[in-house]
Amino acid sequence: MTQQTEVQQTVPKLKDHNIWQGGHETNPCAIVLFGATGDLAQRKILPTLAHLIHDHPQPETICIVAFARRPLGDEGWRAMVLESLDKYMAADDKLDDKGKQAFAQRLFYCQSNFDEDAGYQRLGQLLDTLDKEQHTGGNRLFYLATPPDTDAEIIEHLGKAGLAQPPKQNGNGKKSWVRIITEKPFGHDLASARSLNAQIGKVFHEDQIFRIDHYMGKETVQNIVAFRFANSIMEPLWNQKYIDHIQITVAESLGIENRAEYYETSGAIKDIVQNHVMQILSLIAMEAPADFSANDIRDEKVKVLRAICALTPEQVQERTVRGQYVAGEQDGKHVVGYKEEKGVSPQSTTETYVALKLFIENWRWADVPVYIRTGKHLPKRSTEVMVQFKRVPHQLYKPEQMKDLQPNRLILRIQPDEGIDLKIGAKVPGAANDLATIDLNASYKTVFGIELPEAYERLIADCIVGDSTLFIRRDEIEESWRIIDSITDTWKKMDPNTVYPYAAGTWGPEEADKLIQRDGRDWVNP
Numbered sequence: 001m002t003q004q005t006e007v008q009q010t011v012p013k014l015k016d017h018n019i020w021q022g023g024h025e026t027n028p029c030a031i032v033l034f035g036a037t038g039d040l041a042q043r044k045i046l047p048t049l050a051h052l053i054h055d056h057p058q059p060e061t062i063c064i065v066a067f068a069r070r071p072l073g074d075e076g077w078r079a080m081v082l083e084s085l086d087k088y089m090a091a092d093d094k095l096d097d098k099g100k101q102a103f104a105q106r107l108f109y110c111q112s113n114f115d116e117d118a119g120y121q122r123l124g125q126l127l128d129t130l131d132k133e134q135h136t137g138g139n140r141l142f143y144l145a146t147p148p149d150t151d152a153e154i155i156e157h158l159g160k161a162g163l164a165q166p167p168k169q170n171g172n173g174k175k176s177w178v179r180i181i182t183e184k185p186f187g188h189d190l191a192s193a194r195s196l197n198a199q200i201g202k203v204f205h206e207d208q209i210f211r212i213d214h215y216m217g218k219e220t221v222q223n224i225v226a227f228r229f230a231n232s233i234m235e236p237l238w239n240q241k242y243i244d245h246i247q248i249t250v251a252e253s254l255g256i257e258n259r260a261e262y263y264e265t266s267g268a269i270k271d272i273v274q275n276h277v278m279q280i281l282s283l284i285a286m287e288a289p290a291d292f293s294a295n296d297i298r299d300e301k302v303k304v305l306r307a308i309c310a311l312t313p314e315q316v317q318e319r320t321v322r323g324q325y326v327a328g329e330q331d332g333k334h335v336v337g338y339k340e341e342k343g344v345s346p347q348s349t350t351e352t353y354v355a356l357k358l359f360i361e362n363w364r365w366a367d368v369p370v371y372i373r374t375g376k377h378l379p380k381r382s383t384e385v386m387v388q389f390k391r392v393p394h395q396l397y398k399p400e401q402m403k404d405l406q407p408n409r410l411i412l413r414i415q416p417d418e419g420i421d422l423k424i425g426a427k428v429p430g431a432a433n434d435l436a437t438i439d440l441n442a443s444y445k446t447v448f449g450i451e452l453p454e455a456y457e458r459l460i461a462d463c464i465v466g467d468s469t470l471f472i473r474r475d476e477i478e479e480s481w482r483i484i485d486s487i488t489d490t491w492k493k494m495d496p497n498t499v500y501p502y503a504a505g506t507w508g509p510e511e512a513d514k515l516i517q518r519d520g521r522d523w524v525n526p
């Protein structure tokens with residue numbers, strides 16, 4: 001009998017990552033937050049900025065200006081932000097009093113409605129004052145963390161107030177810059193995205209515009225590029241000759257979390273597929289870029305999207321499945337159905353789950369199906385890309401020897417437990433010549449021992465240094481809406497009963513299983 005000794009594994013503390021890119025000049029700047037008192041800013045953007053400034057200090061000054069309606073003033077705004085930092089910064093990341101006070105001193109408030117000309121004049125004056133007194137160097141980053149229907153108005157006013165261009169006097173004689181970050185959703189269909197692009201384009205040049213998709217800020221999403229183009233072993237196999245199919249799963253265990261108003265207009269396809277999934281897919285499928293410049297990479301990504309044809313109504317019926325969660329149980333707790341959520345219409349046909357099959361119609365990917373699924377209230381939170389390879393061309397083993405053998409699969413674990421997993425066949429020890437599947441598994445945190453940067457932190461730091469590689473270009477947004485519109489246009493005409501119910505805490509409706517099983521395949525659950 002083998003004696004087992006239990007070894008207590010202590011997890012070593014992870015090392016800090018670096019966030020400022022070598023070779024890029026860092027600059028002082030004023031970040032102007034629109035939607036500063038809103039949920040996204042308070043929960044995410046401000047804690048991220050506090051962490052960025054505290055843990056990755058720069059010699060340069062960063063000031064944060066709120067442009068908002070409430071009569072708060074600098075002091076009221078500072079108190080509000082400090083409260084949010086206490087609430088939302090991770091327990092192991094909290095700032096001490098000195099850190100909080102130092103951050104608070106960088107916060108300024110400009111009270112205005114979004115449609116008030118005089119408010120933008122006041123903002124301009126405040127920014128000039130900050131250049132003089134805080135040495136922000138005339139560099140301005142406008143961050144629109146606002147409901148999408150206000151974006152066009154804000155942009156127009158910024159242009160009218162002359163704020164889209166750097167000031168003539170910046171106090172330091174260097175060239176200064178103005179950039180704008182826009183949050184998703186960027187439009188709600190192709191026409192609205194085009195119109196928003198046109199409106200921004202009238203005021204800002206494309207290289208000033210940073211459209212955020214926070215998935216691009218995730219290390220594991222960026223690693224798709226490194227994995228593919230820094231290794232020679234995958235590239236010869238990375239095509240329709242060797243790959244059977246690809247699955248992309250974005251599973252969420254949470255529901256809609258008080259976001260009914262937004263989610264009712266969005267649904268799973270616009271919330272996740274149009275942006276996050278399309279970004280992952282374009283990195284998985286793109287050709288090698290000429291180099292790592294922002295435009296070369298984005299040129300290749302957009303070519304993938306262009307090669308995905310719009311779905312015909314018949315294809316939408318065959319290749320897409322919508323679902324909506326009904327009451328169920330998750331982690332031992334009762335969960336209400338989507339229609340019972342606060343703010344959701346009891347007749348709602350919004351999909352909280354979608355499964356679909358797409359094809360990338362080019363030489364590399366001809367006839368390789370890409371199965372995509374995403375949903376709220378699935379059994380666990382997990383985002384993965386699974387690439388399944390074809391079986392060997394000639395089988396030497398007998399079926400009974402291969403009972404436990406799965407096809408070769410490469411799994412890129414985007415989150416959580418970030419890492420890479422390769423399933424390969426191996427001989428089971430013994431005389432029978434039986435085969436089984438074993439895992440070659442690498443976890444990012446274990447291998448590197450480095451804390452992964454938060455996606456927003458990476459993206460804001462890149463914007464400050466002017467690197468737009470991880471941001472979404474105008475044509476990418478429009479191409480991805482073109483594909484999504486072809487699906488939603490048909491959904492609108494389909495019987496609402498084709499939004500199939502699934503119990504919260506399960507892997508989606510049966511029809512989604514049938515979608516893939518019709519092709520003789522199965523979903524591989526994370």
Ligand code: BG6
Pocket residue numbers: 184252271272383
């Ligand atoms: C957001 C969606 O873009 O992404 C949310 O609006 C979703 O509905 C979130 O929950 C998922 O992000 P992450 O990083 O937790 O996978």
